[in-house]
Amino acid sequence: MIKEQEADSTFFKSYILEDSTYKGGGKKIVLPEGVTVHKLSSNENPLGFSDKVKMAIVNATENLSLYPDNTDARLRAALVKDFSNELSTDHFVTANSGSEIIDIISKVFLSEGDEIIVSQPCFLPYTAFTRWMGATAINVPMTTDYDYDLDGILSAISKKTKLIFLASPNNPSGNYIPQDALENFLSKLPTHVIVVYDEVYRHFAEATDYTSALPFVNKGYNIIAVNSFSKTYGLAGLRVGYCYASLKLSNYMRKVCKPFLLSSLALEGAIAALEDTHFVERTVRLVRTERAYVLNGLQELGITHWPTQGNFVLIDPPIADLEFTALMEQQGIMVRPVGVFGAPGKVRISFGVREANTAMLAAIKSLLNS
Known part of the structure; x- marks a missing residue:
């Protein structure tokens, strides 16, 4: 032994x-x-998932002995098209799932002793992944009706606060943040705080005052929009996610992205999924x-x-x-x-x-x- x-x-x-x-x-x-x-x-x-995705993946298996693309440039170009050219390729960062995007955000923006703010109930990786960086999670609970206490979150911000996690629609409660409320909230944030805006379920929202983070990224707010291919596109098994943010934030995040980050199957499958509207x-x-x-x-x-x-x-x-x-x-x-x-x-x-x-x-x- x-x-x-x-x-x-x-x-x-x-x-x-x-x-x-x-x-x-x-x-x-x-x-x-x-x-x-x-x-x-x-x-x-x-x-x-889409039949077009299946075809793309089957075709990609012919080259599994070869390395995939060194970068995610083709996927980011496909995302630009999906967002009707309102963003550039440099606005996007891709990874192996939306969860890994949260992990990357934690790694590049948090240090030991920093604080994040969450509102429970919420997606578990917000607190789990940030704890790995030595950050402390401050919980500002949702109301009994499962709405965000945005004023309470603003009051909880300290000099140590680096990230605030918001989700719209939120998992597991299903609530969302109206556009006016989100803009009012963002306008009051101090400049040392970044909002991580989880919009993984955005395609399913039909409330007239629902909003993605897109208009606020374009206005230059410190907000990072997290997305995934697991829900709308049915690719949970491929593990592909992405985020978009202002160029200052996205270009910084990409500095830690590894070469050959996405597998050939994930890369081709995600591109095909975006094409099958x-x-x-x-x-x-x-x-x-x-x-x-x-x-x-x-x-x-x-x-x-x-x-x-x-x-x-x-x-x-x-x-x-x-x-x-x-x-x-x-x-x-x-x-x-x-x-x-x-x-x-x-x-x-x-x-x-x-x-x-x-x-x-x-x-x-x-x-x-x-």
């Missing part, structure tokens, strides 16, 4: 030793034959239609839930969250308890195709009647 040399405790950073590992949604469960499983726990695209339109139409269907069904069942602009809804289940999740799984319905997000007792349900959503509502009804 090999005896390990005892490591000096000074090797290890205390804030990395803390358990801050992000744990995603569970894998699809296996039930007895004849029971259909509907995975409504990870906000994935119910349509899968028809698939995006189908996805958005499905999510918005099924969102209305599910929210109406929850209302009829008397299940407390909150307004949402995402491809999911937050509910207050009629029984304890973990018991509710387990009993739903017995009926083939996978949902996500979100106590670890900062919403104890609540459950998030993704919208699927009509068959899945109907089965989910029927499962809840059966629990209510049991």
